[in-house]
Amino acid sequence: MIDAGQGLGWWGVPLAVLAGAIRVSTPYLLVSLGECITEKAGRINLGLEGVLIMGAMAGYGASLASGSPWIGVLAAGIVGALLGLLHGLLCSLRRVNDIAIGISIMLFGTGLAFFLGTPLVQPKAPTLAAIPFGGWSDSSQIQAALQINPLFLIGIALAVLLHFAFRHSRWGLQLRVVGDSEDAARALGYRVLPTRIGATTIGGFLAGIGGAFLSLYYPGSWSEGLSSGQGIIAVVLVIFARWEPLRCLWASLLFGGAGALGPALQSMGMSSGYYLFNAAPYVLTLVILIATCAPDRTLAGAPGELSLVRH
């Protein structure tokens, strides 16, 4: 992406931001879709930050061991699903708070990933290949910008699929009823706890794959600083998207663009403000959170059982 900005002068910045939006947004997209499923069922999983890091580590390790990055992606998903399952099971205990369990899983996942990832810092694992969509253009910058990873396309397909599944499938109805009112769900004969545990597990699976994207595509290596808050940002993004999968897609692209601003400007030689621009996604998230919340009303579209938005 740093190459994308060179040669076009300052016009390189918007192009790099666009390219970055596509590249950086994928983990946001996958994590937010996973969290969207979890929150639709009435629970919040802040632990996805830890799941993301564990997924990145497991994906990199499995890719290194097997030689196939797609086995890495699968391994990341499975590890994520296991952590999601842990969250779902522990939250089902009486009096255990989902936000507190999420914080603990965030720290547990981070610590475990740092421990198990220590031998993975040096070796180079096979990474995911991108599909070149820019062949029609002569400009190498545009070609570089349109290198699109299959996981991004899978994310888009999933967003569309979930959009219809939430509205038009039995499974979507069950999820929404459980998330909106436990009593109504029981009256309809839905089993509340298994539904929530399942939703959290699927959410963890998707977040784990989002982590694999980080270590196997962009930035494309394993290090302890790989994720700093992307998991949390994705959780906020779901609120911003009002629990709508398609809006999660647009919001992810917006955040990807904000995240690409720092590196893009750095490639233009603006190194002094680098750290400041790195804060851009967090500032944007906070501003969005402030703008979407209000003290005296519940958010439109919010699942009724969600502790996050209840006052």
Next chain:
Amino acid sequence: MTAGHVGLSFSGNIYMSTAQTTRWSALAESVGIPTAAMLLAMLLFAGFVLAVGQSPLEVFSLLYQGGFGSAFAWQNTLLRAAPLILTGLAVALPAQAGMVIIGGEGALALGALLAAVAAQVLTGLPPLVVQLGMLLAGALCGATWIGLSGWLRYYRGVNETMSSLLLSYIGIALLNYFVEGPLKDPASLNKPSTRPIGDVNMIGNLPGLEVHYGLVIGAVLALAAWIVLRFTTIGFALRTVGGNPRAAQMAGLRVGSWIVGAAAAGGAAAGLAGAIEVAAVQGSANADVIAGYGYAGILVAFIARQNPLAVLPVSVLIGGINAAGGMLQRRLDMPDATVLVLQGIAFVVIIASETLIGRSYFRRSPAATVPVGAQSEAGG
């Protein structure tokens, strides 16, 4: 958990005869359950150690030696406990008003930055003035930062857990920006830092020890917080605000001020921790102050069940585990993150053990049943 205490004090008035036993069983529970949870966490960690091919006995014996086995180890432990007491309070104080604040790391970073700035502004004045100025600047900065989270929660309905974590990331980014940019000392080549605060302005060590006065500051503040919360109406007001904001409003409490105040008090503690790291350990603000004390403080507060007094021994315990990490690395060649795994396991088990509160062996009397509705409010 906060709401649980409120419920207990009400029921105590009605059932006078059971009030005494309830108090004792509550104490037994608040000590017994976390202790049992920590033992279970140790057991799970032993399983993990076995799985990665090390001997649990050896690891535990090194953890003990590295944390508590010698005078040197104790000093090392207390040096780490000093910031943990304050970052633990940064979580425990807002928790009194029902908030889960996890932004201590960023408040610590900004407290460190502002303390270094204060030292530059006040340079040339008597050392005591410079030191007090640094501590005050750090505390005020942290209070503003996390107070903002409280303000956003009450006046904008923004979840304080997420806003404080986002503010934390922003605070860390600001520290990095200033120490690598506008405030960078040109002489600091390998490790970008602000200008040194000067040896005369450093906070010294306790007599006869290699442990700085920051430990005393933390201990005094924790004790003071416990006394205020336990023996004055402030504690009761905060618990009421946290347990049932509407009832608190009806009772004439200015809920918004209490919420913002509790968050700011927590932020001040974290900011103070950052200022002390600069004034007593680093000698300038740099990226080394971001050492995870803010996150470990969350664990400290939850093990201590948000009790400021219990924060003291728990900080020493976690500080000891952290101090022993280096020894595990040297002797067994285990990664730095080994202690993070132990802390992570402990954290998950501690939170899950909340489920036992109120229905354990100690607590059978009908007076102790807490209204179900009150519990869901406790964490959120």
